[in-house]
Amino acid sequence: METGLMTAGAGSGTSVMTDNDNWERIREKLRTEYGEATFNSWLKNIELEKIDGGKVSMTLPTRFLRDWVFNNYANRIRQLWCAADDSVKSVDIRVKPLDRKNGAGHKPTFGLGEITETFKGARAVAAETAGQDASLMAPLDPRFTFDNFVVGKSNELAHAAARRVAEAKDSVPFNPLYIYGGVGLGKTHLMHAIGHAIAANCPTKRVIYLSAEKFMYRFIRALRFKDTMNFKDQFRSVDVLMIDDVQFIAGKDSTQEEFFHTFNALVDQNHQIIISGDRSPTDLEGMEERMRSRLGWGLVADIHPTDYELRLGILQSKVEQGKIEIDPRILEFLAHRITSNVRELEGALNRVLAYSDLVGRAVTLESTQEVLRDLLRANDRRITIEEIQKKVAEHFNIRMSDMHSARRARAVARPRQVAMYLAKQLTSRSLPDIGRKFGGRDHTTVMHALRKIEELRQQDVALAEDIDLLRRMLE
Numbered sequence: 001m002e003t004g005l006m007t008a009g010a011g012s013g014t015s016v017m018t019d020n021d022n023w024e025r026i027r028e029k030l031r032t033e034y035g036e037a038t039f040n041s042w043l044k045n046i047e048l049e050k051i052d053g054g055k056v057s058m059t060l061p062t063r064f065l066r067d068w069v070f071n072n073y074a075n076r077i078r079q080l081w082c083a084a085d086d087s088v089k090s091v092d093i094r095v096k097p098l099d100r101k102n103g104a105g106h107k108p109t110f111g112l113g114e115i116t117e118t119f120k121g122a123r124a125v126a127a128e129t130a131g132q133d134a135s136l137m138a139p140l141d142p143r144f145t146f147d148n149f150v151v152g153k154s155n156e157l158a159h160a161a162a163r164r165v166a167e168a169k170d171s172v173p174f175n176p177l178y179i180y181g182g183v184g185l186g187k188t189h190l191m192h193a194i195g196h197a198i199a200a201n202c203p204t205k206r207v208i209y210l211s212a213e214k215f216m217y218r219f220i221r222a223l224r225f226k227d228t229m230n231f232k233d234q235f236r237s238v239d240v241l242m243i244d245d246v247q248f249i250a251g252k253d254s255t256q257e258e259f260f261h262t263f264n265a266l267v268d269q270n271h272q273i274i275i276s277g278d279r280s281p282t283d284l285e286g287m288e289e290r291m292r293s294r295l296g297w298g299l300v301a302d303i304h305p306t307d308y309e310l311r312l313g314i315l316q317s318k319v320e321q322g323k324i325e326i327d328p329r330i331l332e333f334l335a336h337r338i339t340s341n342v343r344e345l346e347g348a349l350n351r352v353l354a355y356s357d358l359v360g361r362a363v364t365l366e367s368t369q370e371v372l373r374d375l376l377r378a379n380d381r382r383i384t385i386e387e388i389q390k391k392v393a394e395h396f397n398i399r400m401s402d403m404h405s406a407r408r409a410r411a412v413a414r415p416r417q418v419a420m421y422l423a424k425q426l427t428s429r430s431l432p433d434i435g436r437k438f439g440g441r442d443h444t445t446v447m448h449a450l451r452k453i454e455e456l457r458q459q460d461v462a463l464a465e466d467i468d469l470l471r472r473m474l475e
């Protein structure tokens with residue numbers, strides 16, 4: 001979110017002395033309400049800049065802190081300002097500009113130049129959350145903890161596996177832990193949560209968390225500056241290595257080669273590796289076979305799309321954390337309608353709340369529909385055949401490419417027929433269209449598949465259940 005703008009009451013400015021007094025009192029209230037630890041981590045560094053024309057301008061040293069405060073404490077700060085001074089119209093929190101003359105100021109936490117995502121123990125995280133020492137900054141998002149992760153059917157395996165890895169003091173339960181799932185379903189959240197838990201429980205463990213993209217960037221830089229020995233040492237001496245979005249290095253041969261050796265070195269030393277990707281290891285096209293097979297060596301845990309209950313649970317947890325008052329029917333509406341992924345769901349809630357702050361009116365169903373018109377339309381879109389194929393392939397543990405292949409073995413032919421059946425049920429595509437999407441098959445093949453599956457559904461309870469489950473997951 002670019003601007004932290006909050007609106008309230010009506011009126012004009014007050015004297016500097018009174019403003020500072022008010023701010024002191026508000027700070028004390030925040031300290032009492034949220035407790036010393038939270039106050040010191042997030043709120044202590046808010047500075048009052050000025051009050052002008054009824055607008056309170058405050059600053060925080062980093063964008064990260066500003067966003068966090070905005071998302072979690074803005075409502076309360078606004079209420080306190082309004083109660084303290086009824087001339088206050090709006091409250092604005094900005095990132096404090098760098099003091100260029102003295103070279104002082106704070107780097108943004110997720111600055112562009114930052115490539116190392118290394119942290120050693122809890123101190124680094126604490127320093128980071130307090131926004132103090134830029135050189136110790138760890139990019140672990142403090143919101144992404146196990147406590148803030150809502151568990152449902154779709155993510156329970158990944159969550160349990162992540163916890164097991166995080167809590168294992170001297171052992172390595174599965175190596176690697178490979179977590180995969182669609183966009184915005186909590187893979188990064190779980191990895192950060194593992195990082196936080198290890199930092200808290202085993203502060204001497206050396207952990208590296210970074211995206212595969214940054215791994216590649218660092219590797220290329222090491223090559224360019226002839227510093228590969230150092231690069232290898234750094235990565236091969238860690239206790240826990242977490243690589244996010246591994247699909248990024250598919251097709252990047254030399255990075256894959258380096259990653260392969262790093263991977264082997266760590267596994268040999270019995271050091272933990274945790275990897276996330278957007279698809280299963282077997283479906284990582286552009287990834288060498290030896291790498292794919294290694295990625296599947298340990299535990300492969302997938303995160304499925306969320307169901308209604310989980311979406312509602314996530315929204316409820318967000319409003320509880322932010323102490324936000326909102327009509328529960330709005331949350332139910334959002335959980336019903338924003339089904340794409342959790343990131344969009346959170347974004348929708350934030351948009352609705354920001355709008356209500358701006359216009360100074362409570363959130364209603366009408367305003368929610370109005371504000372989210374585009375998002376709701378996008379979420380109403382039709383299910384695609386590709387989605388069906390992907391889901392069915394995952395479910396039956398076959399490759400996506402088998403949906404198009406000529407292979408006739410039952411282990412792949414049956415799931416393919418199930419996918420055709422669901423394509424007919426859940427989309428408005430014609431039989432020839434469906435056939436084309438399945439490796440250019442004839443419409444009579446599709447018809448045969450539909451008949452076969454309909455017949456089997458009557459006889460085979462397990463298959464009927466599989467189909468029901470798949471349909472619910474897709475709808």
Ligand SMILES: Nc1ncnc2c1ncn2[C@@H]1O[C@H](COP(=O)(O)OP(=O)(O)OP(=O)(O)O)[C@@H](O)[C@H]1O
Pocket residue numbers: 144148149150151155181182183184185186187188189190245278314342343346
């Ligand atoms: N089960 C959950 N409970 C609470 N928050 C969640 C949950 N799942 C996802 N989120 C939130 O949804 C947002 C997106 O999650 P995250 O970034 O971890 O997704 P991702 O799977 O890594 O996506 P991508 O593939 O785009 O990297 C985050 O703000 C995260 O906190």
